Amino acid sequence: MSETDAIPEFKGRAGAGGDVGITNMSALTSGPGIKSVREVLAILLVAVIIIGGTELLLNIFQVPQYVLPKPSEIAVALVTEFPLIAPHLGHTLVELFAGFAIGATVGLILAGVITQFPFAEKIVTPYILLLVTTPMLALVPLLILRFGFGYEPRIIAVALAAGPMVMINAATGFRRVDAGKIALARSYGASTFQIFWKVRAPMALPMIFVGLMVGSIFGLLTAVGAEMVGGGFGLGNRLTSYSSMIQMPQFFAVVLILSILGILIYVTFFLLGKKFASWEA
Amino acid sequence: MTGENTDQPKLRVKNATKVYQTRSGDLLAIDRCSVDIRAGEIVSIVGPSGCGKTTLLWSMSGLHGLTAGEVLLGGKPVTGPNPEIGMVFQEANLLPWRNLDANINFPFEIKGTRPDRVWIDELLNRVGLEGFGGRFPRELSGGMQQRAALVRALSYKPSVLLMDEPFGALDAFTREEMNRLVEEIWLDTPTTIVLITHSIEEAIFLSDRIVVLSSRPGRVANIYDVNFPRPRSLEIMSTKEVFDLTNAIKREIVGKQQSRFAQPAAVQPAAE
Numbered sequence: 001m002s003e004t005d006a007i008p009e010f011k012g013r014a015g016a017g018g019d020v021g022i023t024n025m026s027a028l029t030s031g032p033g034i035k036s037v038r039e040v041l042a043i044l045l046v047a048v049i050i051i052g053g054t055e056l057l058l059n060i061f062q063v064p065q066y067v068l069p070k071p072s073e074i075a076v077a078l079v080t081e082f083p084l085i086a087p088h089l090g091h092t093l094v095e096l097f098a099g100f101a102i103g104a105t106v107g108l109i110l111a112g113v114i115t116q117f118p119f120a121e122k123i124v125t126p127y128i129l130l131l132v133t134t135p136m137l138a139l140v141p142l143l144i145l146r147f148g149f150g151y152e153p154r155i156i157a158v159a160l161a162a163g164p165m166v167m168i169n170a171a172t173g174f175r176r177v178d179a180g181k182i183a184l185a186r187s188y189g190a191s192t193f194q195i196f197w198k199v200r201a202p203m204a205l206p207m208i209f210v211g212l213m214v215g216s217i218f219g220l221l222t223a224v225g226a227e228m229v230g231g232g233f234g235l236g237n238r239l240t241s242y243s244s245m246i247q248m249p250q251f252f253a254v255v256l257i258l259s260i261l262g263i264l265i266y267v268t269f270f271l272l273g274k275k276f277a278s279w280e281a
Numbered sequence: 282m283t284g285e286n287t288d289q290p291k292l293r294v295k296n297a298t299k300v301y302q303t304r305s306g307d308l309l310a311i312d313r314c315s316v317d318i319r320a321g322e323i324v325s326i327v328g329p330s331g332c333g334k335t336t337l338l339w340s341m342s343g344l345h346g347l348t349a350g351e352v353l354l355g356g357k358p359v360t361g362p363n364p365e366i367g368m369v370f371q372e373a374n375l376l377p378w379r380n381l382d383a384n385i386n387f388p389f390e391i392k393g394t395r396p397d398r399v400w401i402d403e404l405l406n407r408v409g410l411e412g413f414g415g416r417f418p419r420e421l422s423g424g425m426q427q428r429a430a431l432v433r434a435l436s437y438k439p440s441v442l443l444m445d446e447p448f449g450a451l452d453a454f455t456r457e458e459m460n461r462l463v464e465e466i467w468l469d470t471p472t473t474i475v476l477i478t479h480s481i482e483e484a485i486f487l488s489d490r491i492v493v494l495s496s497r498p499g500r501v502a503n504i505y506d507v508n509f510p511r512p513r514s515l516e517i518m519s520t521k522e523v524f525d526l527t528n529a530i531k532r533e534i535v536g537k538q539q540s541r542f543a544q545p546a547a548v549q550p551a552a553e
Contacts, residue, residue, distance in 0.1 A: 180374045183344055187368040188391040189361070198390065202378045279378045279417060 069249040077249035078256060085238060085250075089257060092223055092235040095151060099158025100219045104212060106159070107166035112196070115174035128171075131164035137225040149231040154223055161222035162215035169211025173204025209273035216265045224258060289356055290317035291473045292341060292441060296350035299336050310336045312498040313350065320440075323467060323474040325484035325491045329534050333499030334477045335371075335445055341475060342366050342443050354441065364392065367439030369447045373426035375418040375433075382414035385433045396436060404432045408462060424455035428462070435466070444476045448483065457515065460486050464512055481527050486513055493533050503533055 051071045057063075058070045065073065114121045136157045143153035181203070185195050227236025235254055242251040297314040300307050311333035318324050326334050339345040341352050343359045343366065352359040354366070375384045385405075389396040405411050408428040418426055427447060434442060448456045460483055467474060478484050484491045488507050495502040505526065509517050517523060 180370050180372070181376060183339075184368070184370060184374050184376075185387075185391060186344055187342055187362050187366070188388045189364065190391045194391055198387070199376070202376070205378070277378075279419065 066246045066248055069252055073249040074252040074256065077247075078253040081250050081253055085235070085254060085257065088233055088235050088238050089261075091151075091233045092227065092261075095154040095158055095223045095226075095234065096216070096219050098151070099155040099223065100162045100216050102155070103159035103161070103163030103219065104166045104215055107163040107211070107215070108170050108208070110163075111167045111170035111174055112201075115171050115200075116192070116196070121171070128164050128168055131160065132168055136161040136222050137229070140226045140229045144230050154226040154231070154234070157222050157226045158219040162219040165215035165218050166208075166211040169214065170204060170208045173207025173211075174200050176203055176207070178203060206273065206277040209269055209277055213266060213269035213273070216269065217262060220258070220262055220265065290353075291320035291322070291355060292318040292475070293353040294318075294337070294341065294350070295353065297337060297340055297347050297352065298349040299333070299340060299345065300348040309498040311340075311494075312500050314494070314499060314501050315350075316492055316501060316504070318473060318475060320473055321471055322489045323476065323487050325476045325478055325488040326494060327478060327481060327484050327491060327530065327534065328494030328499060328502075329496040330479075332494045332496045334494060337494070337499065338443050338445050338475065338477055341441075342368055344368075364437070365440045367434035367437070367442045369427075369430055369434045369442065369444040371446045372450050373418065373423070373430040375426055375429060377418050380415050380417050381410065381421070381429055384418070384429060385436055388433065388437050392437070394437070397438075400438070401432065401436050404435055404466075407466065408432055422455075423451050424459065427451060427455075427459060431459075431463070431466075435470070435472075438470075440471070441473045441475070444474065446477050446479060449479055456480070456483065457486075461512075463487060468512060481530050482518060484530075485509075485523055485526060486518060491530065493530060505530060 055071050058068060069077075114124055139160065140153060140157050143156055147153045147156070178199075181199050182195055185199050190198065223234070224236040224239070227234030228240050229236075231237060235258060238254045239251060242248075242254065294314055294316045298312055299310045301310055302308075314333075314337055316324070326337060328334055336345065340347050341359065343352075343361045343363050346360075354363060359366075375381075376387060379387065385401060386396055402411070405414075408431060410425060410428055410432065413421065413425070413429075418429075421429065427450075430447070448459045451459065463474070464487060466472075474487075476484070476487060481491075485507055491505040491507060492501060493503045493505070494500065507526070509522075
């Protein structure tokens with residue numbers, strides 16, 4: 001082993017260990033926290049002004065509904081149409097969860113394995129980057145040709161969109177070698193496996209959460225996009241359907257549901273990250 | 282000098298040589314270093330920055346192999362991590378996602394053994410960390426973290442404790458307090474300690490012997506005996522003997538650097 005030993009170095013003495021955390025890792029996860037009732041009130045006030053102002057302006061200028069529906073009409077559509085939209089929301093969630101579960105699992109396993117073999121990692125990384133940057137939506141028509149108009153092409157597209165995102169972030173996490181902590185485990189005689197589970201994995205956790213968050217949001221985009229390409233169900237299908245029928249209030253109601261879904265996903269992972277990986281923040 | 286005199290040294294470093302392979306070619310870090318460390322002794326290793334002190338210590342611990350030469354613990358070669366050896370690293374090196382109790386349990390989890398709670402509680406008591414088991418490292422001061430690291434290293438009763446610049450990141454007062462603590466625990470337990478330090482004062486306060494390494498490649502330049510009575514007090518540190526010894530060691534370290542950088546003899550730079 002003597003030939004490949006690294007010079008014992010302790011990087012970043014002052015900062016102590018990493019400086020990467022769930023709250024400072026990327027623009028997605030960082031942001032000023034809301035602290036007081038006043039701030040909450042101010043945020044609500046802005047919403048009231050924007051929504052109320054839009055309502056008012058659309059009324060004043062007599063903007064036709066097919067150009068831009070009034071917020072009140074959207075709210076009404078959301079309530080009255082929801083029973084019809086709900087099953088489609090269910091379909092989208094099934095695609096999202098199934099695809100994300102498959103993609104994230106494969107991505108995590110690949111990241112864990114690949115980072116153990118630096119040479120393999122070097123070879124694979126450009127291809128993963130290719131998967132990350134290629135919009136998986138482009139493959140949907142092809143997938144539909146092969147798998148039909150059911151769940152399968154959408155789930156595959158979601159998995160392909162989310163998996164590489166999860167993998168590339170998790171791999172960054174696993175690669176964060178803290179020589180001191182690994183040496184510590186080794187000084188107790190830890191095996192490679194033990195080092196992975198007891199040092200590398202916990203150290204990678206903040207980055208894994210970032211990957212899961214970004215991956216799930218990419219998954220949502222891809223699911224909706226795939227639904228718009230073909231097949232008779234799903235929120236994306238509702239969007240194309242409502243817009244072709246010029247039912248704008250219903251259309252915007254679906255958009256609203258999608259925004260809420262995205263925010264829920266973001267908040268979920270943010271809270272999970274805070275709970276399980278906040279030790280660095 | 283404390284320590285039982287047995288014929289065989291506890292830890293014997295024989296012609297330790299280590300070459301690192303780097304992008305810019307081979308790097309000779311330490312060259313034919315030989316030190317015998319007797320059981321129950323405290324030996325410090327001092328030397329200029331980058332002289333291979335840590336490399337030497339890591340070789341003793343079995344974390345690193347040697348390119349040539351060998352390390353013998355109780356007569357048996359050290360080829361890998363050894364349960365008889367405890368390590369204290371630069372900075373406290375606590376795992377930030379574990380609380381204090383879980384950090385101290387870490388060695389036992391890896392080894393698959395049961396921690397001796399009575400002993401650990403006694404150690405925690407001695408270092409003044411009782412009742413802090415649920416705290417996370419970020420909630421502790423630097424001194425507390427380093428004391429926790431000391432407890433972790435002593436928790437499984439190693440016979441040799443290797444300390445890699447353990448108190449370098451602490452302020453002067455905390456550092457003196459830690460030095461007293463180490464001496465106190467050492468006086469009560471049959472532990473052999475090898476300590477790397479940048480502070481000659483710390484080395485003199487704690488050690489029975491001080492090994493001075495030359496700048497890269499690290500070679501054993503000199504070994505000083507430190508024969509002050511124990512337990513040592515801070516008053517000893519202001520005596521003429523300590524002053525002279527400090528200066529002699531400084532000159533030894535600085536002198537090597539001067540020859541390397543060809544500085545004018547009139548300039549007397551302070552040692553690190």
